[in-house]
Amino acid sequence: MKLHILGCHAATPSMKGNPTSQVLEIRDHIFLIDCGEGTQVQLRKHKVKFSRINHIFISHLHGDHFFGLPGLISTFQLLGREKELHIYGPEGIKEVILLLLRVGNSWTGYQLVFHELKETIPEMIFEDEKVKVSTIPLKHRVYTNGFLYEEKKKERGLNMEAVAKYKIDKAYFKNIKKGKDGLSASGEKVVNLDLTFDPPAPKSYAYCSDTAYDESKIDFIAGADLLYHEATFLSTEASLAQKTGHSTASEAARIARKAGVKKLILGHFSTRYKDKDLFLKEAIIQFPDTEMAEDGKVFEI
């Protein structure tokens, strides 16, 4: 799994930073998470193929998280896209996008499939044989969801040396990878553990932005391999964070610690702070395995 930070700054786009957007490479998927202004340019800059984006997840309808979406939809049309595009986001997102397309008489030639969200409890919104995605209801000024991306367990790895040794016919490989025992050329049963390796542990990524400090999500993100949590403010602005439905770096780290995640990335920084190191200094007191998001930075999970 690989996470590309395209933008990780709060509120307005600036010369120094882009509003929120990320690309998650998970198994064969390229998922776009939030789509602030400038996302298209960032996608180009970081060489993400537009044609591989089939699913876009929007956390909430504040402009710094979705104002890039109408432009991206329009560009897909200009590029001659034919494949359907799935958009997951709060109820109302369909109305907003369709209004823009209607007033400009610029309907897409490809199908837009909206998955409007309104639940206030976690729900699974995407699943295939390799991956599943669920919502993480967040506490913000408007209806907001984070997202939990989970890999499913891979098949067992085939031990080619053992398979050759027992002269196992290729016809059994599929079932052996699923955990079944094999049959040697002489008709003897060979137990699965002698023929396979354990698959790598499935990984998970939790995205939580924007949100106030809220412990109700802890159970749901517990043990995640990576947590991206917003840290708009420093503790000196704790009351402002509370008032605006945002978190401080220290609060983000406290959530990471209580949830027992493996690693934390801080993002959604207010542009009021010149020295970004202060976020990290504040967070590592609570949770040492913290890193700062940065536009263009890539994290391997």
Ligand SMILES: [Zn+2]
């Ligand atoms: Zn925001």
Ligand SMILES: [Zn+2]
């Ligand atoms: Zn917001």
